[in-house]
Amino acid sequence: MRVSRLLAGLFAEPVIAFEAREPIGPETLKEEEARYVGRAVPKRAAEFAAGRACARRALAELAIVDFALRVGPDREPLWPQGVTGSITHTAGFCGVAVARETEMASLGIDAERRGAVERRLWRQVATEREIRWLEGLPAARATDMASLVFSAKEAFFKCQFPLTREWLSFSDVSVSVESRALRLMPSRRLALEALMPAPWTGRYALRGPLVVTGFGLPPR
């Protein structure tokens, strides 16, 4: 496990981020956490454990030591009072980012394998406008960008959920990819708009086999 410049670089604000690319076993879980994966398949128990290990390491940087990160009713991690954070895992990678709520009201991160979203999946994750854009790109670029659109929506979902508790479908927001930023527009009225007007901006990086995305919302 190590400090993640890749994930911290997704935010302008001071964020603490750790990543693990090596397996971390479920024996590292605290008792209060282990019960959430008691009957899970080994792959799921391992990714859950890696997320908890990275989260504990990140929280220690905020002087919160040995924290048991429980799971909320909608699978969301229950961060300590005054802290916001997010967890992501994909094959060979687990990452966590945390920040004080005085710096950010909420944050969300996501990592995917480049090429994870094949052409046949576009209709499930992309809007008509996004599909038209993807279809105009060279094939390799389109593959990367489809994964990026998917990842951006997942990161945005994780960011807005703790504030609104609203479930979103992939057609509810539309992503524009700019050279250094992501811009998200709602396609229907979203609960988040009552707290923070759209568009919402995020950042992304394409690094090796991964695409990573992050959204942060300013303190209220």
Ligand SMILES: CC(C)(COP(=O)(O)OP(=O)(O)OC[C@H]1O[C@@H](n2cnc3c(N)ncnc32)[C@H](O)[C@@H]1OP(=O)(O)O)[C@@H](O)C(=O)NCCC(=O)NCCS
């Ligand atoms: C929750 C969800 C976003 C997870 O994304 P994923 O790419 O499948 O998986 P990731 O590994 O990146 O993220 C999983 C982590 O997300 C976090 N998470 C799960 N539910 C969450 C929620 N409701 N709010 C915030 N974070 C949540 C958890 O920490 C989880 O890891 P853990 O179970 O080990 O703690 C996804 O499964 C989901 O349910 N999406 C809802 C539909 C959606 O995303 N729509 C997009 C519309 S904009």
